[in-house]
Amino acid sequence: MKAEDYRERRIEIDGWEVNLASYKIGDTYYCHADNVSPGATITRAHGATREEAEQHAIEYSREHLSKTRVRAV
Amino acid sequence: MSSYNGVMSGYAVPEVLVSTAWVADHLDDPNIRLVEVDVDTKAYHEGHAPGALGWSWNTQLCDTVRRDIIPKDRFEALMAASGISNSTTVVLYGDNNNWFAAWAFWQMKIYGHEDVRLMNGGRKKWLAEGRELTLAQPAVTPVTYHAGGPDLSLRAFLPQVQAALTAGVAALVDVRSPQEFTGEILAPPGLPETCQRGGHIPGARNIPWGKTCNDDGTFKSPEELRSLYGAEGIDGSRPVIAYCRIGERSSHTWFVLKYLLGYNNVINYDGSWTEWGNLVGAAVETGAAKSAAA
Numbered sequence: 001m002k003a004e005d006y007r008e009r010r011i012e013i014d015g016w017e018v019n020l021a022s023y024k025i026g027d028t029y030y031c032h033a034d035n036v037s038p039g040a041t042i043t044r045a046h047g048a049t050r051e052e053a054e055q056h057a058i059e060y061s062r063e064h065l066s067k068t069r070v071r072a073v
Numbered sequence: 074m075s076s077y078n079g080v081m082s083g084y085a086v087p088e089v090l091v092s093t094a095w096v097a098d099h100l101d102d103p104n105i106r107l108v109e110v111d112v113d114t115k116a117y118h119e120g121h122a123p124g125a126l127g128w129s130w131n132t133q134l135c136d137t138v139r140r141d142i143i144p145k146d147r148f149e150a151l152m153a154a155s156g157i158s159n160s161t162t163v164v165l166y167g168d169n170n171n172w173f174a175a176w177a178f179w180q181m182k183i184y185g186h187e188d189v190r191l192m193n194g195g196r197k198k199w200l201a202e203g204r205e206l207t208l209a210q211p212a213v214t215p216v217t218y219h220a221g222g223p224d225l226s227l228r229a230f231l232p233q234v235q236a237a238l239t240a241g242v243a244a245l246v247d248v249r250s251p252q253e254f255t256g257e258i259l260a261p262p263g264l265p266e267t268c269q270r271g272g273h274i275p276g277a278r279n280i281p282w283g284k285t286c287n288d289d290g291t292f293k294s295p296e297e298l299r300s301l302y303g304a305e306g307i308d309g310s311r312p313v314i315a316y317c318r319i320g321e322r323s324s325h326t327w328f329v330l331k332y333l334l335g336y337n338n339v340i341n342y343d344g345s346w347t348e349w350g351n352l353v354g355a356a357v358e359t360g361a362a363k364s365a366a367a
Contacts, residue, residue: 001205001206001208003120003199003201003203004203006201006203016263025119025206026120028119030119032116034169035261035263037251037252037281037283038249038250038253038261038262038264038283039261039282039322040169040263041112041168041169042262042263044113044115046119061263064263064264065262067265068262068264068266069258070252070258071256071257071258071259071271072257073256073257073272073359
């Protein structure tokens, strides 16, 4: 098997830039979300379609990102 | 970047970096052990390169009781169980442009493994190129392994960093994102805050690890890397201590400086900001870097 139709796109979630990488392996679509400049994985999700996998990743990312506090320096 | 037989030319130690094509051509080579090391350990189970083992950075590549790298006896056991002998060529790759693959590489060098390499571009490039994947775990015949070291010249501990700061004898390279460096945030967005204070070690230069990579996950050219670090006064003329939050992003930068640019005196401070930012009374600088390093 192979990863098919690998795509990346950047979106903004509550002010944070997020990179979504999505692809299909077998019958499942996967979506990996990272926070671009740090480049850390925020979440990994899957679904029956690309849209579903991305939507799960966006929801999980929003939940995690809501806990990040920004301080004045 | 030119490539001959999959080995990248132009870098200081080109043999430590192999292309995805080279790996694909060597999947059946019995003297090569391919290992995937991901930030998110679930990634391996989506599908991995045929024959690749998966190592978990947070259970297999660290001491799970005290905060430390994997102890020597457990490192030997991991290698033995992975079918890796002292003469095996180990090729590491992983997600996030090889973050934790570089962390594994660093630990393998601490314990003296001679032939360890990174797959340029990591898991991302392998997937994007539509290369073969499998869910199958490879069959492994355990072998005997004798670790060397530990070579602590590759690893900085807190007293060494404090002494270097006081004496001004080493350049500190903070490879975190600009917002972590300034102190606006305590951890990468979406990750748990694991330190009490934000900011950076006084005098550190901020050169985020991701600037060393192209969009496809591969490393930038030697010229681009020299320019990136040179602009911040990092040119190999004095020792460098790299740090990040927990030591994995900085092991990526350690790899770049030591093996791709050939700067010999580079060490990874894996205590990093989760140690320094929790110290009582430690000097902390916030905001942007004050001035270019000498």
